Amino acid sequence: MKQGQHIGGWVLRALAPCLLAVLAAAAPQERESEGEWTSLALRVLEVSAPGELEVDRGELDGLAVGDPVLLFPRSGGTLRGTVINVDTRSARIRLEDEGAAIAAGVRGEARVPPERFRREEQTEPLHPNADPPVLPPPSEPRWENRDESWRKGMPLLHRARAVRPERRAPRVSGRGYLIFDRTWTSEDSRNDSQLRAGTNLRIENPFRRGGTLRFDAEYDARSTVVPDAANEDDSTLRFERLSYAIGGTRFQPSRIEAGRFLQRGLPEFGVVDGVQWETRRANADRWGVSLGYLPELDARFRPADDLSVAAWYRWNADPSERFSVTAGLQKTWHGGSPDRDLVVTKVRYVPVNGWSFHGSTWVDFYGSKDRNKASGPEITQAIYSLSRQGNDGGIEFRFRRLRFAELLRNELLPVEPGQLARDRYDRVSARGWTRARKDRRLHGEVGLWDDEDEAGGDLEAGIEFPGLFTPRSRTDLTAFATSGRFTTSGGGRVTYSVEDEEGRYDLFYEWSVHRADGFSSAVDDFVQHRLRGSRSIYSLSGFDVYFDVDALLYDDEAALSIGLRLEQSY
Template identity: 30%
Template sequence: MSLHSLRIALCVFLLTLFGVPAVARGEQDTEGIAVRVTAVDGQLVYLDLGADAGILRGDRVELHTTGGKLLVGVVQTVSRQSARASFTDPLDEVDAGTVGEVIVPLGRGKKAPAHPPWSAPLESVDEDVPLLAPAHGRAPAERERTFRGRVYTGLDRTDDSRFDQTDQTLATGMDLELGNPFRRGGEMRISIDTFLREVTPPTGPSTRDTRIRVDRASYGVPLRRDTDTGSLYGRFLHTEFAELGIVDGVEFVRRLGSGAHLGVSAGFLPLTVDQLSTGDDFETSVFYRRSLGHADRVVLGGAYQKTWHKGAADRDLFLGKLDLRATDRIFVRAGVWVDYYGATDTLKSSGFEVTQAQLSTDWRATDATGLGLFASQRRWPDVEMDAYRVSEDTIRDGLLRSLGGYAWTQPTERTRIDGRASAWKDQDDAGGSASLRFTLRRVWSGRGDASAEVFTTRGSFSDSNGWRLSTWRGLGPGTLRLYWSHSTQDQIDFVGTQSSLGRDSLRASFDATFGRGWDVSTYVERSTGDEQDSTSLGFQLQRRF
């Protein structure tokens, strides 16, 4: 990065930190809604809370991995009791049970009070008309057009003194939704991110890489109460079966007489890395989903997907899933991926094989106590699609199993304890991780929290132990957060002075919501230790409307 660019970045950081409190009007503090990961699918993470807890699309998500990393993502979709967030960083250390926070304006995370009893008498009653007569909505041609979304821009820079190298990324993007654009009840959505990265090594010229990633560009008419069919065109994530992935094509869904949804899709499958390039892999799928019981207590789904790679038949995939709300406090989520192999698949035996299986349970025993269990198994499919290509030995013999559990409790209104442990085993090795976190609420004159955590991991190449301290406090128009992590990494079967490496990371960030839908985030992070000496800073400015 040039000296001029560095000056601009520093000016923006200082303006964000000190200028926004001086000019903002109608400011709001922010708070973190504690969430837990229930499942991971590629770069998507499923969370255990949703709209009922105050979470909305576009909210920022922070996950704390057992290995000491802080990952930041964005909420993409929300239902009443769950949410799905996307991340750009690798999610290798994230699985069911990982804890985190969704950052929202202060007060939004509180439950709405119950509505008081109706006291006004009915003005008139027609005995021939039921009190709960069905309401009749307006036709699409009579509805107004709607427009909402978000746009953002941000800069991240890291100066690595150890290797005399700088790395900076400028990102900008938008997520827009136009409702009823043609007066037919449809929705048009587009989501684009642009990344410009520049790396300056100690010797030689700088390298630059520009990526434009279109996560969504679609138009469709979704299923509604007054319609029995829905359709979607363009680039989108499958609506009924997200496990089928992103597709550049079409999707049709029909509501059957039983209330079940039956659908088909066809299109190209973009690679779920880098720029989502497409063109080599084509898919067709059929899927079925049905809800049973009051308030969708049981949701069953099944799907079949056939793919072709460069015109040649490639994959036969069967999927099944179950979402069960056994009671108001017990939740179960299960999924299975089964591949079918024929005579042309040389690395697998002919027949069916379970490629992935996941099971997670969550029991909220009381309003102040809960626990959960999770288990998974994964094999690597014998397919030609580049996103799945690994070594032939891994395809033939690779098997990863994991098992774990978590628990949390709030002994008092101001304290919370979270614990998590997991173990994994593959065809060559075994390992695991564990963490324990204590949180003290309503500190700093009642405007913040503070927490302390210890963690340990056991891996194939290294073992790590450490602790982290974090706190946040409402300050002026926003929230100041401090984060300090220390870890020691022991290299397995390594002889030399670097057999044990220590690392400390100190991070400060400031987040604010001001004006009409403006969000700003800025941070500084300092990392020191063995083979580590770097400083990072960054900011992000977002406008929601």
């Protein structure tokens, strides 16, 4: 048996009992109180747009617009975001670093004021034989307005009128940011630099008609320096959004948006340069249509000759929207020629207690003119999640499927005809966590995957200690292993984070050994070390600073990266 396979197999066997214990003990936890805030556990359901995510917690769970959110990806570090939209049992999050790569299933937590979960203390009822309390003599009336027009059965605020959007004062909010990253590598003494500067601007009621104007843009500059070769420099100005929307309120159920924007009814249909109309019916159902051109998916996000027509309908079992089914159709033309026929369906079931289900299915339809696909439907993307969260633990089962869609539009890097026909990726996984004690949290995940070249599995198990060294710290120890036909790896990682009055420190270390079959003995085994440290500083004025250092060592090569992000919210 080869050394790498022996290491991978040993780690898999060592982790399996730990993971089974976690999954068997997993029973739901929702929130944990820590000091002046309450930690509300959540998971990423899907990535709807760069920097925007949907999570499995909503208004009924205690979330509100503006709540800070922390996400903990496997690669280490902490991603910070803010709740920008809340539904009954889900919410949309905007990341501070919109370029960060995040996947569905990543865990996180929202910081929620504990007052939202406190109920008024109930006084102890009197004994049936007890004397009634002696009340003080009545004093002068407390309220001068007796509201004599109120009658029994009327709402308490029956005469109060909400301020209509067009009568509210204009309000400007958003953020501006500056991000700098630089990487040095020992291979050819190469270094890469990137500078990003952008803004996300939102103006409510700018024209005194109750609408909202939004503008997002970013300037990117990149530089690559390689000794004894020509330098590579490039800069782009990217307009990601410029739109005006009106309606979609309690006073106006219909909503129309025009410009460049991410489609709201079904974000899966992408960004469009055009117009979208949607409405809410009296029974809580929603539907809408859109027409416009899809921008080119390149660094500049330039307008392209890809016309899109889309329509969608969302059925809700009741106004709480705990159970909903959405279906949509998108038809596109590339340069005037028919291109994509896409049907997207989504199912969401999120009861107050019990098992929750989220499912999203993309089906592409092909005809006789498609050379690399058989005529008929094909599921090109699917994500299904069945989970349960509660007070002491949680468990989730997930399935994911990916295929290349055959398109005239260049949505991806150049794909060979053979890749269109045979490339695939399917993965099924189970993850769980349980609170062993008040100061310990066990977590684990097991997954099986299959693609066009090989099949394999991965496994990880870990333990987290809240408040191990200081009351506002977290320490996590995790072991992991992956085994496939051509590669085998195993290792461990240590994550430590602590909060202070000004922000947060994060430290991350990972050690792993990798074995690649089919290579010479000189290059088939290597050990990799990764060390990362970051500092986040938050201020009441909305000015935040983030700094990180990341080092990677493998064999005789090394890489060092530093990053700085400055952000001003207003």
